[in-house]
Amino acid sequence: MAHHAADPNQDHDFEVIDLSPFFTTPGAGDDLVVAKEKEEAIRRIREACSDSGMFLIVNHGIPAEVLDETLAVAREFFAGPDEEKLKWSPRPPEPGAAATMPMGYVNQAAMEFARNNSEVFSMGPTGSGSAVYPTDPTRFREVMERTFEYFVKTVAPLIETLINDALGLPPDLLHRYNSERQWDVMLAYHYFKSTESKKVGSFPHKDPNLFTVLLQDDVGGLEFLRGDGRWIPVSPVPHSLVVNVGDVVQVLSNGEFKSVAHRVVSPREKDRYSLAFGYQIGGEKWVEPFAELTGESEAMNRFQGFHYHEFLQLLGENYKLHLDPNDAFAIMDVVNHYALPASPVNLPAATAPN
Numbered sequence: 065m066a067h068h069a070a071d072p073n074q075d076h077d078f079e080v081i082d083l084s085p086f087f088t089t090p091g092a093g094d095d096l097v098v099a100k101e102k103e104e105a106i107r108r109i110r111e112a113c114s115d116s117g118m119f120l121i122v123n124h125g126i127p128a129e130v131l132d133e134t135l136a137v138a139r140e141f142f143a144g145p146d147e148e149k150l151k152w153s154p155r156p157p158e159p160g161a162a163a164t165m166p167m168g169y170v171n172q173a174a175m176e177f178a179r180n181n182s183e184v185f186s187m188g189p190t191g192s193g194s195a196v197y198p199t200d201p202t203r204f205r206e207v208m209e210r211t212f213e214y215f216v217k218t219v220a221p222l223i224e225t226l227i228n229d230a231l232g233l234p235p236d237l238l239h240r241y242n243s244e245r246q247w248d249v250m251l252a253y254h255y256f257k258s259t260e261s262k263k264v265g266s267f268p269h270k271d272p273n274l275f276t277v278l279l280q281d282d283v284g285g286l287e288f289l290r291g292d293g294r295w296i297p298v299s300p301v302p303h304s305l306v307v308n309v310g311d312v313v314q315v316l317s318n319g320e321f322k323s324v325a326h327r328v329v330s331p332r333e334k335d336r337y338s339l340a341f342g343y344q345i346g347g348e349k350w351v352e353p354f355a356e357l358t359g360e361s362e363a364m365n366r367f368q369g370f371h372y373h374e375f376l377q378l379l380g381e382n383y384k385l386h387l388d389p390n391d392a393f394a395i396m397d398v399v400n401h402y403a404l405p406a407s408p409v410n411l412p413a414a415t416a417p418n
């Protein structure tokens with residue numbers, strides 16, 4: 065299915081989009097060629113998002129050394145003794161801080177919800193200053209904050225623009241919609257290797273946010289549900305990032321773009337390390353299909369509107385109801401709670417940007 069992989073000799077079952085045209089200075093080369101390349105990249109992103117909600121990006125603006133060092137530092141931290149790691153367990157938020165995800169180290173084995181299969185260090189919110197980071201390795205904080213900044217300032221705004229344009233929305237609409245964003249989150253994961261008797265990983269889920277950007281190491285194990293209903297392994301592409309479209313984009317796009325179901329099935333040979341950057345929206349934000357895509361016709365809406373925090377609460381309650389990981393499919397489509405019976409036949413197709 066994929067055509068123009070970063071490595072032309074290798075074919076993938078997913079799109080690998082080269083973002084270098086978006087970093088080209090106007091006038092530095094053939095602007096017409098660059099414009100064509102951009103258009104083609106956006107067309108392929110639209111295809112991937114309409115089918116599964118997942119695509120890979122290369123030449124995305126984060127230097128390869130930065131990515132390598134980030135995973136190396138995470139690996140070093142997770143290699144430490146549990147007593148040391150537990151010192152960095154989540155702390156209650158500081159008074160006055162915006163409600164966010166708990167920061168710090170969580171050994172999933174210790175959680176009620178656990179499958180005893182991974183540990184995670186969670187970072188965010190953006191610019192809160194209340195973060196407590198491990199001191200061993202000493203460069204942990206510096207390296208993680210630098211990567212976080214790349215995600216916040218370079219990668220995520222570009223993806224936001226590309227999704228906007230792939231939907232054929234007026235320029236910057238998604239960016240303006242999301243201008244009150246208060247925080248993002250970054251998670252460093254360590255998945256233990258699977259054994260003969262026990263599969264390790266994460267159960268299938270969709271991300272609730274706008275989108276998630278993943279950095280995975282060369283071990284593999286990530287899988288996504290393609291439009292044809294098959295689980296497709298995301299074989300590692302060096303220095304690429306994986307983009308997972310989330311529930312909010314699915315609703316804003318009136319179902320035009322999919323929130324991608326994905327899971328991790330850790331291989332048996334090796335532990336797996338990954339990093340997830342979640343691009344959020346404000347909790348108070350009202351989420352409903354963009355009128356630009358429904359022609360302001362109520363009848364065209366596939367989703368009724370909701371406040372983002374209500375949806376998160378519903379999601380949380382649903383997780384508690386379905387503690388058995390085999391129930392994953394029951395918790396995956398919580399957004400369908402807001403689905404309306406609009407006829408897809410009447411939906412205007414997302415148009416290509418000129």
Ligand SMILES: O=C(O)CCC(=O)C(=O)O
Pocket residue numbers: 251253266271276278280286326328338339340
């Ligand atoms: O570790 C991964 O590759 C996936 C992580 C993930 O799905 C998430 O953080 O939502």
Ligand SMILES: [Fe+2]
Pocket residue numbers: 269270271276308326
């Ligand atoms: Fe996820």
